[in-house]
Structures are given as C-alpha cells and as structure tokens.
Amino acid sequence: MSEPSRVEVPLLNMQVAEQSRRAPAPMVAKAPAGIRRFLHTQTSGAVADRAFGGLMLTCALSILAIVVLIVVMLLDQSKLSLHAFGLKFFFRTAWDPVSGDFGALPFIYGTLVTSFLALCIAVPLALCVAIFIMEISPAFLRTPIAFLTELLAAIPSVVYGLWAIFVLVPMMRDHLGPFLAKYFGWTGLFGGSNFGEGFLTAGIILSIMILPVISSITREVMGAVPISQKEAALALGATRWEMIRMSVLRNSRIGIVGAVILGLGRALGETMAVTMVIGNNPQISHSLFAPGHTLASVIANEFTEATGDLYLSALIEIGLALFLVTIVVNSIARLLVWAVTRGKPVAAH
Amino acid sequence: MTQIRPSRSNASIRQATNHIVTAISILSTIVVLVPLIAILFYLIYKGASSLNLAFFTHTPKPVGESGGGMANSIVGSSLVLLVASLMGIPIGIAGGVYLSEYGSGTWMGAIIRFTADVLNGVPSIVMGIAGYALIVVHQHHFSALAGGVTLSIMMIPTVTRTTEEMLRTVPNSLREAAYGLGVPRWRTVLSISLRSAAPGIITGCMLAFARVAGETAPLLFTAFGSNFWPHSLNEPIAALPLQIFVYALSPYDEWHRLAWAGSLVLITLIMLSVGLVRYVTSRGQLKGGM
Amino acid sequence: MGVGIEVVDLNAWYGVTHTLKDITLNIPPNSATALIGPSGCGKSTFVRCLNRMHETNPAARATGTVKVGDRDIYRDASPVEIRRRIGMVFQRPNPFPTMSIYDNVASGLKLNGFRNRKVLDEVVERSLKQSALWEEVKDDLKKKSGASLSGGQQQRLCIARALAVDPEVLLMDEPASALDPVSTSKIEDLIFNLKNEYTIVIVTHNMQQAARVAENTGFFLMGQLVEFTSTNVIFTKPKDKRTEDYITGRFG
Numbered sequence: 001m002s003e004p005s006r007v008e009v010p011l012l013n014m015q016v017a018e019q020s021r022r023a024p025a026p027m028v029a030k031a032p033a034g035i036r037r038f039l040h041t042q043t044s045g046a047v048a049d050r051a052f053g054g055l056m057l058t059c060a061l062s063i064l065a066i067v068v069l070i071v072v073m074l075l076d077q078s079k080l081s082l083h084a085f086g087l088k089f090f091f092r093t094a095w096d097p098v099s100g101d102f103g104a105l106p107f108i109y110g111t112l113v114t115s116f117l118a119l120c121i122a123v124p125l126a127l128c129v130a131i132f133i134m135e136i137s138p139a140f141l142r143t144p145i146a147f148l149t150e151l152l153a154a155i156p157s158v159v160y161g162l163w164a165i166f167v168l169v170p171m172m173r174d175h176l177g178p179f180l181a182k183y184f185g186w187t188g189l190f191g192g193s194n195f196g197e198g199f200l201t202a203g204i205i206l207s208i209m210i211l212p213v214i215s216s217i218t219r220e221v222m223g224a225v226p227i228s229q230k231e232a233a234l235a236l237g238a239t240r241w242e243m244i245r246m247s248v249l250r251n252s253r254i255g256i257v258g259a260v261i262l263g264l265g266r267a268l269g270e271t272m273a274v275t276m277v278i279g280n281n282p283q284i285s286h287s288l289f290a291p292g293h294t295l296a297s298v299i300a301n302e303f304t305e306a307t308g309d310l311y312l313s314a315l316i317e318i319g320l321a322l323f324l325v326t327i328v329v330n331s332i333a334r335l336l337v338w339a340v341t342r343g344k345p346v347a348a349h
Numbered sequence: 350m351t352q353i354r355p356s357r358s359n360a361s362i363r364q365a366t367n368h369i370v371t372a373i374s375i376l377s378t379i380v381v382l383v384p385l386i387a388i389l390f391y392l393i394y395k396g397a398s399s400l401n402l403a404f405f406t407h408t409p410k411p412v413g414e415s416g417g418g419m420a421n422s423i424v425g426s427s428l429v430l431l432v433a434s435l436m437g438i439p440i441g442i443a444g445g446v447y448l449s450e451y452g453s454g455t456w457m458g459a460i461i462r463f464t465a466d467v468l469n470g471v472p473s474i475v476m477g478i479a480g481y482a483l484i485v486v487h488q489h490h491f492s493a494l495a496g497g498v499t500l501s502i503m504m505i506p507t508v509t510r511t512t513e514e515m516l517r518t519v520p521n522s523l524r525e526a527a528y529g530l531g532v533p534r535w536r537t538v539l540s541i542s543l544r545s546a547a548p549g550i551i552t553g554c555m556l557a558f559a560r561v562a563g564e565t566a567p568l569l570f571t572a573f574g575s576n577f578w579p580h581s582l583n584e585p586i587a588a589l590p591l592q593i594f595v596y597a598l599s600p601y602d603e604w605h606r607l608a609w610a611g612s613l614v615l616i617t618l619i620m621l622s623v624g625l626v627r628y629v630t631s632r633g634q635l636k637g638g639m
Numbered sequence: 640m641g642v643g644i645e646v647v648d649l650n651a652w653y654g655v656t657h658t659l660k661d662i663t664l665n666i667p668p669n670s671a672t673a674l675i676g677p678s679g680c681g682k683s684t685f686v687r688c689l690n691r692m693h694e695t696n697p698a699a700r701a702t703g704t705v706k707v708g709d710r711d712i713y714r715d716a717s718p719v720e721i722r723r724r725i726g727m728v729f730q731r732p733n734p735f736p737t738m739s740i741y742d743n744v745a746s747g748l749k750l751n752g753f754r755n756r757k758v759l760d761e762v763v764e765r766s767l768k769q770s771a772l773w774e775e776v777k778d779d780l781k782k783k784s785g786a787s788l789s790g791g792q793q794q795r796l797c798i799a800r801a802l803a804v805d806p807e808v809l810l811m812d813e814p815a816s817a818l819d820p821v822s823t824s825k826i827e828d829l830i831f832n833l834k835n836e837y838t839i840v841i842v843t844h845n846m847q848q849a850a851r852v853a854e855n856t857g858f859f860l861m862g863q864l865v866e867f868t869s870t871n872v873i874f875t876k877p878k879d880k881r882t883e884d885y886i887t888g889r890f891g
C-alpha cells in the first residue's frame with residue numbers, strides 16, 4: 001500500500017467517490033417487534049449449563065469408577081488365592097483342583113509361547129503388507145487391500161476358532177505337522193505326537209488375528225513420515241527399497257515397535273480362538289505340538305466349573321495378572337505410537 | 350586415488366535387492382489374504398448349505414434329533430446387544446463430550462482419557478470375570494442383564510474416544526458462531542458440536558457395536574447361554590457367539606453345521622449393521638454440507 | 640434501533656500478556672465505528688470484550704466497565720444474555736455446515752427456543768434482504784447447506800444470521816479480510832446501509848475500508864487506544880504523531 005505523505009486529499013476524495021456509486025439501501029420490512037422481547041426474556045441457561053456439564057462429567061467419571069471397581073473386585077475375589085500361595089503362585093507348576101494346589105506357571109508359559117509364535121509369524125508379514133500398501137501397490141489396489149486386511153479384524157474370535165478347528169487343525173495334523181517334524185525335528189521343537197491341537201496351532205491362529213492391528217498401525221505410522229524425507233532419498237539415487245529402508249522404516253521404527261507391542265497386548269488376552277485349538281492341558285512342554293493352556297484359556301474353560309472357593313479365587317487371580325500385564329503392555333505401546341504420530345519429531349540418529 | 354564411480358555390479362545388486370524385496374512384499378500380501386479368503390469361503394460354503402427356515406424359527410433340538418435352529422440365540426443376542434447399546438452409547442458419548450468440550454487440557458480429562466484407553470485394552474475374558482464379580486455374584490444367578498452390562502462396559506471406552514476425536518475435528522469457529530448468537534453452552538454442544546460430528550460418532554458407535562456383537566468370552570460367565578426362548582432379562586439367555594462356541598466343540602456333525610450357519614449369520618449381521626449405518630449417514634445430507 | 644457503547648478503563652490480559660491498557664471511549668448509537676491498527680495491537684481483543692466473547696478462552700480476562708445502552712455488561716447480565724443483544728461477525732465466514740441456508744439464518748432464534756414458523760419465515764427473508772443475499776439464495780433456502788455458498792456469500796449469510804436476532808449492536812472482526820475485492824465491496828455497501836439501523840463496530844486492517852464506511856475511527860497501538868475521533872479528522876489531521884506515521888505507511 002503506497003500512500004502519499006499528505007493524506008487528506010486522496011483519501012477523502014476516494015470516500016466521496018465510493019459513496020456516490022453505492023447501491024441504494026434495500027427496502028426491507030421492520031423487524032418483528034416480538035423478537036427482541038422474546039430473546040431478552042429467555043433465561044441465561046446457567047442452571048441448564050451447570051446441570052449438563054455435571055451430567056457429562058458424571059458419565060466420564062463412570063469410566064474411572066468402572067476401572068477402579070474392576071481392580072477392587074478382582075483383588076477382593078482373589079484374596080483367598082493370594083493368601084494361600086502369595087507371589088509364588090506365579091512360579092508353581094501344580095494345577096490340581098482336587099487337592100486344592102494351584103500355580104500359574106503352565107499358563108504363563110503357554111501365553112508367552114503362543115504370543116511369541118504369533119509375533120514371529122505376524123510381524124514380518126504385517127510389515128510387508130504395510131510396505132506394499134503404502135509404497136508399492138498401484139493406487140487402485142490400495143483401498144481394497146487395506147479394506148480386506150481390516151476385514152480380518154472384524155471377524156469374531158469364535159469364528160476364527162471354528163475355522164481353526166475344522167480347517168487349520170486337520171491341516172496341521174496331516175500336512176504341516178509331519179513336514180515340520182521331518183525337516184525341523186532336529187530342533188527339538190517338533191517332537192512328540194501331533195494331534196493338530198497345541199501351541200503351534202494356537203500361535204498361527206493368533207498371528208492371523210493380530211496381523212490387522214499391527215499392519216494398520218504400521219501404515220498409520222508410515223503415513224506420518226514426511227514426503228520430503230522420501231524425496232530426499234530418491235533424489236540421492238536410491239532404489240525404492242533403499243528409500244523405504246532409509247526414510248520410511250528408519251523414521252517410523254519407534255512407532256512400528258509400538259504397533260508390535262499393541263499386537264502383543266492383543267495376543268496375550270485373546271481367548272476364544274486359542275481356547276478352541278490349544279488342547280487345554282496345564283503342562284509345560286518344549287514341543288510346539290503339545291497341548292497347552294494360556295492364562296485366558298484356562299479361565300474360559302474352567303471358570304463356570306470351578307468348585308470350591310480357592311479354585312475360583314485362583315482363576316480370578318490369573319485374571320488379575322492378565323489385567324495388569326495388558327495394562328502395562330498397552331500403555332507402553334500407546335506411548336510409542338503417540339510419540340511418532342503426534343508428538344515431537346523423534347530424535348534423529 | 351580411489352575410484353568413486355559405483356561399479357556396475359554394485360548397481361545391479363542394488364536393483365536385484367529392490368526387486369527381491371518388492372516380490373517378498375507382494376508375496377506376503379497374498380499370504381495374508383489367503384486365510385481371509387479361506388475363512389470367508391468356508392463360512393459361505395458351509396454356512397449357506399446349512400441355512401434353512403428352521404434355523405431362524407426353531408430353538409435347538411436335543412442331541413440325536415435332527416433339525417432345530419438358533420432362533421432363540423438370535424433373539425437373545427439382539428436383547429443383550431440392545432441392553433449394551435442403550436447403556437454404553439449414551440454414557441460413551443457423554444464421556445467423549447466431557448473430554449473434548451469440558452475437560453480438554455485439564456488433569457481430570459487426562460486421567461479419564463488414560464483410563465478409557467486402559468479399559469479399551471482389557472482382555473475380553475477379564476471383562477467377563479469383572480461382569481461376574483460385579484453383577485452375577487450379587488444377583489446369585491446368570492442373566493441377560495449381566496451380559497448386556499458387561500458388553501456395555503466394553504463399548505464405553507471405544508465410543509468415548511471416537512466421540513472425542515470426532516468432536517475435535519469440529520472447527521472452533523462454529524462454536525464461536527453459536528456463542529456469538531447468545532446460545533447457551535449446552536445447546537451449542539448438542540446442536541452444533543455433536544450435530545456436526547454426528548456422522549463420525551455414529552460410525553464409531555457402529556464399530557463399537559460390531560466389536561462387541563461377536564464377543565463370546567464376556568458372556569461365558571454372565572449371559573451363560575440357554576436352549577430356550579428368553580422370557581425375561583433377569584435369567585440366563587442364549588447368544589449367537591456362545592451357541593457357536595458350544596456347537597463347535599461338540600462331537601456332532603449336525604451341530605457343526607449349525608455352528609457354521611450361525612457364524613455366517615453373525616458375520617452378516619455385523620457387516621450389515623456397519624454397512625447400513627454408513628449408508629444412512631452418507632445420505633440425507635444437504636448439498637455441500639459436511 | 641441501536642444503542643451506544645460506553646467503555647471506561649477497560650483492561651484485558653491474555654495469560655500474563657497485558658493486551659488492552661486503560662481503554663476509555665464512547666461509541667455513538669446508529670453509526671459505524673472503525674478500529675484500525677497493526678496486527679496484535681489489541682483491536683480484536685477489544686471487540687471481543689464488548690460481548691464477552693473473550694471469556695470463551697480460559698486464559699483471557701478483563702476488568703473495567705462496558706456499558707451497552709444502559710446495561711453494564713460485566714455486572715448486570717450473563718454473557719449469554721449479552722450476546723443475544725450484540726451480534727458478531729467473524730473474520731472467516733463460519734456458517735453451520737450441517738444446516739440449510741434457512742436454518743443458518745434462523746439459528747440464533749431457533750437455538751434459543753423460538754418456534755413460531757410464520758415469524759421465522761418473515762425474519763429469514765428480511766435478514767437475507769438486509770444482507771443483500773436474498774435474490775441469490777431464495778430458491779434453495781432449505782435445499783442447500785450454508786457451506787455450499789461461495790466465500791463472499793457465506794460471509795453475507797453470517798451477517799444475515801447475526802441480524803436475524805435483531806441486535807442492538809453489530810460487532811465485525813475484520814469481516815472482509817478473507818474475501819476477494821468484489822465480495823469485499825459488497826460487504827462494505829452492506830455496512831454502509833446497515834449503520835442507520837444498528838450500531839456497528841468494525842475491526843479492519845484496511846484503512847481505506849475504515850475511511851469508506853465509518854463515521855468514527857479509533858487507532859490502536861500495542862494495547863493502547865492512541866486516538867479516537869471522527870474518520871475525517873483521523874485521516875486528515877491526526878493529533879498524534881504515531882497515528883500519522885501509521886496512516887502514512889511509515890510503519891506497521
């Protein structure tokens with residue numbers, strides 16, 4: 001805007017000129033007289049506001065109350081077992097409802113083994129799928145494939161279990177199991193008799209179930225990598241894979257770890273499908289063909305049949321342990337994902 | 350002087366690596382899609398061949414008798430889910446309104462948000478125990494109500510967090526516009542914020558609904574299951590996922606077929622409810638509106 | 640008819656920043672008053688203090704006296720009641736995207752519980768005519784969303800929405816800064832025509848705009864009201880050296 005140092009003449013002239021070409025004011029009816037009177041007599045709504053805000057707060061607080069109540073209830077109901085066995089509960093292998101001798105180690109072992117197997121299978125696949133969808137796939141395939149992998153997440157656990165019983169278990173028994181025993185029997189992981197149900201089958205079905213979680217969060221994290229980073233790598237003459245490795249994976253690795261841990265959280269607590277194919281036997285076996293039990297599956301299987309207060313209390317203590325472990329695992333995962341997708345830029349190395 | 354020009358072999362190795370990785374990722378995607386397609390194929394193949402009118406109109410027959418259906422489970426599931434939605438959705442939305450419109454930036458809001466995330470990650474079997482300990486123990490019997498309340502507790506955190514996220518996408522200028530007109534805050538929240546975010550919130554509610562619709566573990570020790578028509582919400586009640594679980598583990602072919610048919614119906618219901626609401630919310634919008 | 644505004648010793652803080660310092664002025668009724676000054680000088684904060692909109696930001700607070708008509712708005716009434724008497728138009732057009740054009744205009748009444756359809760129809764037509772939008776939208780009042788209009792039309796829709804509650808004062812916070820020149824000139828015409836009926840306070844960073852529409856102009860600088868007098872005087876014989884420097888483009 002350039003204006004001369006003496007302003008009076010140009011500005012005033014402009015104002016006059018503007019006014020002379022103005023459209024005449026439209027002829028409009030007078031405002032209905034009732035409007036101001038109506039509005040001025042309306043209440044300020046302060047009472048309603050306070051009531052509404054209070055209601056919202058109450059509902060939000062109910063979430064807090066529920067969690068506190070769950071913890072208190074679980075603690076209270078597992079008192080018997082806590083007193084009887086103390087912390088040693090988690091290192092004992094006995095599980096004998098008849099004599100009232102309980103220990104959670106077989107279930108912890110089963111949960112760890114199946115979750116670990118699931119991660120071993122799901123993580124590489126999920127990463128590849130995420131890379132394919134985000135960086136390699138032609139645009140027209142991107143949405144359908146993303147949708148299909150999300151669809152995997154919408155299938156109920158019990159349906160996975162049903163499918164596993166009638167498709168995966170026979171396949172395991174007749175084809176995959178013998179194959180593994182023949183070529184990888186030397187590892188000692190595939191010994192003993194193979195009935196199709198056991199740790200490995202549970203691990204496989206778990207891997208299918210946690211894959212969409214890991215894949216979709218990995219995609220989200222990869223999507224947060226700035227395009228300039230990718231272009232920088234390409235401009236240096238990197239091949240597509242080198243670009244993915246240097247820019248995309250390097251920048252999103254913390255978020256990917258978060259996605260994997262979130263998948264772990266899901267695997268630890270997954271119940272129905274595992275219960276249906278793991279064989280339900282509280283034993284610690286180094287063979288992946290052996291039937292086992294997880295923390296979640298033993299509860300699902302024995303809770304309604306638990307006779308005796310100590311038995312029930314031991315099962316609830318297992319539930320409490322599962323609750324606390326998943327809280328820790330999920331909190332770590334959320335923190336990591338959050339750090340990448342909305343937090344400050346991750347420190348470069 | 351060292352030669353800095355990249356050698357030809359180095360370049361071809363790099364290219365080869367690039368191609369191998371691309372191939373691996375394509376192969377992995379196919380490997381991942383195989384079980385999905387296999388599951389859907391089995392569901393439709395086994396399920397559709399076992400579906401008949403009796404499935405939708407009859408209660409289960411005792412072992413040994415052929416025929417029978419899962420009508421009581423369908424009705425039971427609907428009742429349990431109705432209870433869950435009636436409780437979970439309003440409380441969840443109100444919680445989200447608090448987090449976005451009242452408690453954002455406060456320590457109270459941060460605590461509640463964290464708790465909601467914690468609750469969201471609680472394994473469903475633990476929610477089953479919680480439902481048992483909170484309700485069944487005090488009522489001294491299993492009931493549809495206990496099942497519904499347990500599922501509603503699972504819906505609340507999901508609904509709360511989506512509602513909060515969706516309300517945050519509503520531009521502040523719209524709230525200011527309403528305040529500028531002298532509209533009280535509660536009215537602004539209801540008619541402007543929630544109204545603008547409605548499509549996203551409804552989708553979030555549907556996803557929460559779809560998630561709990563297929564849940565089995567929380568119902569094991571709450572709704573418990575039943576072979577008869579439901580008479581009241583205060584007695585054990587059948588539910589589709591529970592019945593599928595029982596039938597799948599049974600040794601009878603007849604029941605296996607019913608389990609497949611039940612799974613097909615369950616998944617269809619879940620997909621339909623999600624699809625239907627998406628369709629409804631995408632229509633009825635004004636031209637140029639959000 | 641509009642009412643006058645009397646401001647005495649108005650101070651405002653945003654967090655720890657003192658954004659308005661001892662502002663005292665009298666805005667005459669049924670006229671347009673322009674507030675000019677460089678960005679961050681407090682002019683926007685000032686209009687927001689006139690209808691207590693600053694209170695929507697928890698970090699902001701204000702002290703002093705603001706009388707609109709015979710009401711002391713900080714002591715005699717709640718913010719909600721005040722804002723029903725004082726309309727406000729914002730920098731960026733903000734029609735409600737989920738509402739039709741009709742509902743947008745009627746929103747101030749409907750959301751406050753007014754239900755008489757016949758009166759609403761009348762008010763919507765009148766307000767849209769006042770804001771010179773009636774001819775352009777009368778055929779799809781209830782069919783189209785407020786967000787489907789062009790930027791300039793949206794801003795006139797927002798003016799119609801503010802006028803529909805028949806306010807005593809109309810506050811405009813840089814109403815044309817996000818618009819193209821043609822839309823800007825339409826908005827200016829509007830202000831010029833409306834000022835006989837309402838008391839208009841308009842914040843602008845555009846000095847020609849102030850000169851074109853306002854009887855009186857105030858110049859803000861660093862939270863202070865440097866000069867407040869008739870527009871002709873401020874643009875021709877400013878008393879204060881800082882005002883003259885700003886108007887002649889030596890800074891800001």
